[in-house]
Amino acid sequence: xLSFFRVERAFDKGRLPGxxxxxxxxxxxxxxxxxxxxxxxxxxxxxxxxYELEKKRAVSKKLEDSKLEINFGSQIRxxxxxxxxxxxxxxxxxxxGDVDKVLxxxxxxxxxxxxxxxxRGTATVAADDEMDI
Numbered sequence: 001x002l003s004f005f006r007v008e009r010a011f012d013k014g015r016l017p018g019x020x021x022x023x024x025x026x027x028x029x030x031x032x033x034x035x036x037x038x039x040x041x042x043x044x045x046x047x048x049x050x051y052e053l054e055k056k057r058a059v060s061k062k063l064e065d066s067k068l069e070i071n072f073g074s075q076i077r078x079x080x081x082x083x084x085x086x087x088x089x090x091x092x093x094x095x096x097g098d099v100d101k102v103l104x105x106x107x108x109x110x111x112x113x114x115x116x117x118x119x120r121g122t123a124t125v126a127a128d129d130e131m132d133i
Contacts, residue, residue, distance in 0.1 A: 077110070079103070092117040 068074060077089045079099055087102040088095045094113035096102050102110075 089113060092122075 076091055077087065079102070080086045080088070081099060085099045086095055086097055087099050089110045092110070092113035094109050096109050098106075
């Protein structure tokens with residue numbers, strides 16, 4: 001058996017012919033089926049969920065659109081091993097002659113150069129980019 005509860009409706013109050021509208025206030029009620037209400041709440045939750053998903057998709061699309069294409073010449077750092085040996089950061093113009101040390105993990109000159117360039121505002125990366133060192 002369906003459960004019902006009573007809900008007052010303001011627009012139904014006092015609209016019977018011959019009744020005084022002032023005396024009928026609070027007498028009119030409507031019965032609403034609980035399963036219908038639950039179904040309506042479920043539909044509302046699903047629409048809100050879809051709305052939130054669409055907002056997340058828009059944010060991720062904006063992020064994807066802001067990414068640069070990966071092409072030749074778009075690298076951050078280059079390592080030249082022949083005929084001479086040098087490691088160069090193209091964003092900050094930092095050059096290190098000891099490539100073996102850099103390849104072993106010594107990145108301090110690049111970190112320092114990036115942070116100094118970012119402080120001066122001369123780093124050639126977007127302001128919200130992370131350091132990919």
